[in-house]
Amino acid sequence: MARKKIGKQTIEFIDPPSIISTTSIVGPKEGQGPLSQYFDIILEDDLYGEDSWEKAESKMVKEAVKLAAMQGRLHLEDIDYLFAGDLLNQLMSSSFAARDLGMPYFGLFGACSTMAESLSLAAIMIEGGFADYVVATTSSHFSSAERQFRFPLELGNQRPLTSQWTVTGAGAAILAPMRNKGPYITHVTTGKVIDYGITDPNNMGAAMAPAAVDTIKAYFEDTGRSPDEFDLIITGDLGKIGNEIAIDLLKQGGLPINKTLRDCGVEIFDHVRQDTHAGGSGCGCSAVVFCGYLYKLLKENIFRKVLLVSTGALLSPTSIQQGESIPSIAHAVAIEGKLKD
């Protein structure tokens, strides 16, 4: 058996990588939500001075990485690898940001699970001794996602109540070896693709909930830990409906964790006041909630242990047209503010 893998899906780090800095950039709507105070930059205009939403999204990624480097007192040249992904076809936002950043680049796609995917691989690079500094980043943009996946905004289509609102935002986190200060990544649990046969692309919370549950169960089975040890187990973007389904499925599966199970998509918007229906979604959702809110509270030791479980619906417009159901995935990253001596 491998040195550091425990159980079937989990890696336990012997020298947990440190997250030395993070940056979160969000759009105007996210800046009016309940987590407003935690974000580093709130855009006044979601075009961010660019002439398209896609370019604005790419600029958010680039600026988030630059600011995270600055906050970590690093030059861009100090960063060994960039792990990045987004929702746009061919990762337009990540690829163009990578062009301008000039770092060795691994492009990732895990739909809205990409933040945990990038954090997982970045942590593996660090703990394996392959790099001194790695940046993990993801983004999404409401308008670029609507244009690509749904209808022209100008049509004014009515959104069903199960639908979610793609977060405009980018988060970037810089990882380094354990000798640096915390928070630290102690474990990563890599998800399998789970598909319960949901076919409604306007109800992705329901499609993704079983994947989140599968990965959460794998994490606790593999580590032998108890959910009670965690201040927070937070899924990526199940939204309100997906969150309720996940709580039910966990209870049925003998792992009742309704108290501490929250969701980035639920936290980021005030659903009634902001009319976002089931909640936020998009790669940027768990990215900015982690890089903004969670990281800061971990750093201040208000949260001691957090399990971030970013969730992704791996459908494509083509797969839906061909009658396929929605395969989903969730990756988990366990983070602790301080390590025991």
Add this chain to the structure above:
Amino acid sequence: MARKKIGKQTIEFIDPPSIISTTSIVGPKEGQGPLSQYFDIILEDDLYGEDSWEKAESKMVKEAVKLAAMQGRLHLEDIDYLFAGDLLNQLMSSSFAARDLGMPYFGLFGACSTMAESLSLAAIMIEGGFADYVVATTSSHFSSAERQFRFPLELGNQRPLTSQWTVTGAGAAILAPMRNKGPYITHVTTGKVIDYGITDPNNMGAAMAPAAVDTIKAYFEDTGRSPDEFDLIITGDLGKIGNEIAIDLLKQGGLPINKTLRDCGVEIFDHVRQDTHAGGSGCGCSAVVFCGYLYKLLKENIFRKVLLVSTGALLSPTSIQQGESIPSIAHAVAIEGKLKD
């Protein structure tokens, strides 16, 4: 500095991971090309018994992984991680294959550079001690790529002579620790995004050539090795025109390696007889040429050292419509048939 990283972009493995088995599956046209004898499965019909090209492509991935596991005398459950990616939006072919394979899954996107990207990350997982068996796989399909990126085939558009022909095929390679037999991955060099301002999506060889050259130069600078040590330096899918540009650029850059610099896209088709213009392309191109042809000749010690440099054009239809040039990337993987005692 990190333990195993040398130079700016290269990791030198202390215990080079072994590639214990590979499988290549190709379409009928590839099966009529010059490398025909090296492929494990040649499809008679590129629908592969499915009702869409996308599903056929996904089936190729699934079957390639299954067969590679069988050839490695492994059950699918023995494989710790699946690294996969393809050209389709939202990685339809990889994601649906991952659903059926049931392994912890990292989705990757590096356009046609994805085979080297997946081999790189798989090798890092193995050498870092995080896994016993990892599978790296990528695919492409002529018809699914044409449908997504270009025109309906039924239109019969005329193809310019600079255009390339997307390979129908999937390759899968299973990696394990060095205690197993070779071939071995000795180094990985991770590419940066390079963009020389080419804007013609029908001339991707020209767009990608500078990225290939940048990564090849980085490999030799980082390792201090000489191109003469290699039997073959083989790019992913520059095609004939891109290959000539790469040879010129290398010569200008003081690294003349015209004799050993070949290209998977040039090798896979007989361009005159098969009317494929500048050559093959697609994630599947370097995947099947590596998993079929190169792996077998490395195993038989006919090739002793090969540098595989998969190349990707990171454009999207949206980025082209928005007037952007074509950012490109190349990742290199150095493979040796036997290690010195």
